[in-house]
Structure formats: C-alpha cells, structure tokens
Amino acid sequence: MNRRRTRTRTASPRRAHRPAPEDPSRPVRLAVPDVLRLGLLGLRTRRTRAVLSALGISIGVVTLVLVTGIPASSGRALDERLARLGTNLLRVQPEPDQKPPVLLPDGVTAMAERIRPVMAASAVGNTHAVVSRSDRTDPADPLGLTVLASQDDLLPVLNGRVRSGRFLDRTTDRLPTVVLGYVAAARLGVPRVPRSPRAPQVFIGETWFSVVGVLDPLPLAQDIDRSILVGVPAARRWLGFDGHPTVLYVRAHEEAVEAVGAVLPATVYPLTPGLVRVSRPSDALTAKRAANGTFSQLFLGLAGVALLVGGIGIANTMYISVLERRGEIGLRRALGAHRGQIRGQFMAESVVLSLAGGLAGTAIGLAACAGYATYQGWPPVVPAATVAGGTGGTLLIGVLAGMYPSIRAARLSPTEALGAA
Structure with a gap:
C-alpha cells in the first residue's frame, strides 16, 4: 500500500510540467x-x-x-548685406511738388553734422542736365539718367565701393570729370574705366566729360546707381548748378537713428520743417x-x-x-x-x-x-x-x-x- 501511494504521488508532478498545447484559433501577430x-x-x-x-x-x-x-x-x-552696409543711414530731401520748391541751404551738410550722434553726412544736388553718349545724339531721346553734383565724401557715407577707376577728389572735382553709377555705366556702354591714357567720355549739356570711375551697386542708394556724379565746382562752372542740395545722406549711431531722424527736419530747414522728408533706405529693402x-x-x-x-x-x-x-x-x-x-x-x-x-x-x-x-x-x-x-x-x-x-x-x-x- 505504501509503494502504490508513493508512485501515485510521484506521477502527478510530471503531468503538471507538460507544456499546454497551442490554441489553433489564436491569430498570429506579425x-x-x-x-x-x-x-x-x-x-x-x-x-x-x-x-x-x-x-x-x-x-x-x-x-x-x-x-x-x-x-x-x-x-x-x-x-x-544690410549688416555690411549698415541700417543707420538716413535720407533727407524736400517734399516733392511744392510751389515754390523747397531749397535746402548750401551748408546743409555742416548743419547736420552738428547733431552729436551724427557720424558723417554728405549731399548731392540735381543739375537737371542731359547726358548722352555723344554730341550727335538727339537730346530729345534721354537715357533716363540723372546728373548729380556730388561732394567728395559721398562714397564713405554710403559705404560704397569703386568698381573701376577712382572716385572724385579735390583734384578731379574741379575738372570736367564724372563717376558713373552702376546702371548708368551699363546704359552708356562704359562698364569699366580702361587703363589707357585716353579715358572714355560722355556729353553733358554742351561739354565733354571724362569718365574716371564706375561704382559698384548701392542697395541703400539706388538713385545713385542711375546717376552721373560730377564734382560741385565743375557742376557750377559747366552745368550751371545753383549749389542747393536735393538729397542729404546722414550716417548716425545705430542706437540714436530714430532720435536723429526726429530732429533733422528742424535742423536742415528750420523755417518749415514739415516740408522736409526723412526716410531710412534700409526700411525700403525690408x-x-x-x-x-x-x-x-x-x-x-x-x-x-x-x-x-x-x-x-x-x-x-x-x-x-x-x-x-x-x-x-x-x-x-x-x-x-x-x-x-x-x-x-x-x-x-x-x-x-x-x-x-x-x-x-x-x-x-x-x-x-x-x-x-x-x-x-x-x-x-x-x-x-x-x-x-x-x-x-x-x-x-x-x-x-x-x-x-x-x-x-x-x-x-x-x-x-x-x-x-
């Protein structure tokens, strides 16, 4: 009796360890x-x-x-590009279509430079002269270019560069010499100034002017790209320039640009400051x-x-x-x-x-x-x-x-x- 009970007790654990058969109805997961x-x-x-x-x-x-x-x-x-050129450039000009027209004074550059945050200032004036490739071109067929009387320090104020030749200085601004903007040089067929002794010439008014320089594009002064720059003394002598600037460029400290722009109209034209417009060229690009x-x-x-x-x-x-x-x-x-x-x-x-x-x-x-x-x-x-x-x-x-x-x-x-x- 004891042996049978022992066999029965030892057989039950073996059956319990057998693996359960898999359920064939259970779906296989992929x-x-x-x-x-x-x-x-x-x-x-x-x-x-x-x-x-x-x-x-x-x-x-x-x-x-x-x-x-x-x-x-x-x-x-x-x-x-704006970081290189700087966003601290201001442009001052009279309001258009005023009768009589607003004329900025001759010493407007020195007036603007008296403002403490102003770093530099320069100006250009429209001579209203007509430029052409030669004296045989029909004057009634203009090239859409402007002849500006420019001060010698204009290029540093605009952070511009000369592509070919040189800019105006005290030696050349009294002579019949010009510097062409980037677009003006392309329209006149003078992409660069050759190294030969004989410089290319353009006909302005009734006088031949020698081209001494061509500028790189100026994103903050695109009107200069379509202009021919003449020294102020030469413009007075050969083109009848009256000496009144039409556009003033002012470079100020970055943190004081708004403050300088607020006082510029009363500084450059104290009689009626409301007739003077101050703009920021970098805002136009933005x-x-x-x-x-x-x-x-x-x-x-x-x-x-x-x-x-x-x-x-x-x-x-x-x-x-x-x-x-x-x-x-x-x-x-x-x-x-x-x-x-x-x-x-x-x-x-x-x-x-x-x-x-x-x-x-x-x-x-x-x-x-x-x-x-x-x-x-x-x-x-x-x-x-x-x-x-x-x-x-x-x-x-x-x-x-x-x-x-x-x-x-x-x-x-x-x-x-x-x-x-």
Whole structure:
C-alpha cells in the first residue's frame, strides 16, 4: 500500500510540467518588418504605378521646399548685406511738388553734422542736365539718367565701393570729370574705366566729360546707381548748378537713428520743417522683402494643393489595388490572416508609397534650392521646419490616403473575395 501511494504521488508532478498545447484559433501577430515586407510586395509588383503615384507627392514637396528655401536664402543674403552696409543711414530731401520748391541751404551738410550722434553726412544736388553718349545724339531721346553734383565724401557715407577707376577728389572735382553709377555705366556702354591714357567720355549739356570711375551697386542708394556724379565746382562752372542740395545722406549711431531722424527736419530747414522728408533706405529693402514674402505665401498654398492632389492620387491607387487584389486578400484570409493584418498590409503600403515620394521630393528640392542660391550668390538656407513638416505631412497623407482602402480590404470575407476574383 505504501509503494502504490508513493508512485501515485510521484506521477502527478510530471503531468503538471507538460507544456499546454497551442490554441489553433489564436491569430498570429506579425512583426513590423513582416508588415513592411507585405506592404512593399504590392509596390514591387506594380512599380510604374507606384512611381507615378509617388510623383504627385514629390512635386508637392519640391514646391514646398523651393517656396520656403529660396526666400529664406534671399532674406539671409539681404540681412548680411544690410549688416555690411549698415541700417543707420538716413535720407533727407524736400517734399516733392511744392510751389515754390523747397531749397535746402548750401551748408546743409555742416548743419547736420552738428547733431552729436551724427557720424558723417554728405549731399548731392540735381543739375537737371542731359547726358548722352555723344554730341550727335538727339537730346530729345534721354537715357533716363540723372546728373548729380556730388561732394567728395559721398562714397564713405554710403559705404560704397569703386568698381573701376577712382572716385572724385579735390583734384578731379574741379575738372570736367564724372563717376558713373552702376546702371548708368551699363546704359552708356562704359562698364569699366580702361587703363589707357585716353579715358572714355560722355556729353553733358554742351561739354565733354571724362569718365574716371564706375561704382559698384548701392542697395541703400539706388538713385545713385542711375546717376552721373560730377564734382560741385565743375557742376557750377559747366552745368550751371545753383549749389542747393536735393538729397542729404546722414550716417548716425545705430542706437540714436530714430532720435536723429526726429530732429533733422528742424535742423536742415528750420523755417518749415514739415516740408522736409526723412526716410531710412534700409526700411525700403525690408518692405520689399516683406512683399516677396506675400508672394511666397501664395506659392506655399499652391504647394499645399499639390500635396493634396498627390494624396488623392495615392488614395485612388490604393483603392484600385484593393479591387485588383481581392483574390490575394481572399486567399490570405482563408489561410488564417485576420482583418488587422490585411488592414496593416495596405496601410503600410500607402505610408511607404507616400513617404518615398516625400523623401525624393525633399532631396530634389534641397538640391534645387542649393543650386539656385549658389548661382545667385546667396547662402543656401532651408528652414528645418520645412523639412520636418514636409516629411511629417507626407506621413499624414499616407495614413489618410490608405485609411479607407485598408478598411475596405479588411472587410472582405474570404468567400466574397475569392468569389469576386
């Protein structure tokens, strides 16, 4: 009796350690790599359709990167240029269309320099003379250029540079010599001053003037770009200049620009300060940049429309793929695949298709933006938010585009799918 009881007691633990049989009705879970492989299966078998579907997303992302990258590069170049030129330049001139016209006094430069924060000041005056390439040109056919009487210290105040030749000085400002602005030199056909002893000449009024210099572009004084600069003594002698400046340029300390601009009208024209206008040329460039930003917003909307169209194209492709692959869906359901696996397969296919188009569009957009910025001489800049937003947007589009087709595919029963196939 004791032996039998002992055998019975030792046999029960062995039975308890046997593994439980697996439940055949329990669905098998697919890992993420398996779902991706299933999603890529449909793309590999229909490559042309996949490329054309991803092309719509790529176009939208390329547009998005270009619309944000090019203005950002241009803005960075403008900021660097303003940093070099300085934003502390003020421009003073009489209000136009005044009767009688407002005439700034001859010593307006010295009056402005008495203001303590003013670093330097210089002025130009319109001589109202007509310039032409030769004395045989019709005077009634002007070139749209202005002849200005300039002081010798104008270029340092504007932070300008001479592209070729030299600027006016005490030696040349009494002689019939001129310095051409960048645009004026192009219109007169004198892009640079040759090193030969004989300098090129232009005909102003009734006198030939020798060209001694050509200036680089002046972003903060674009009127100088379209002007011919003559020394004040030479303008008085040969062009009948009356000595009254028409534009005064003032360079002040950065922190006191607003204060200097407030007192300049009463300083240079104390009789009626309201007839004198003070402007800041750097503000005009900033406003121009803001106007370009408005157009960028318009193109940004077009990029969003392109992404929407690309998403609709992917949704259409996925929906047709579900109709064409009902046999495959029915066979997989018959072999034990549950609805979640079918849904995950088509959702993965849609997301991979959209993400591939987004990454390709981002790469193309970055390369195109860098190439264009380099060609323009700008620093290539693409906001990180654009790249992240483009990639995240394509993921969202892929999810939304694949949602309905994947749900429809998961709802197909095995008999229905195999019977329709």
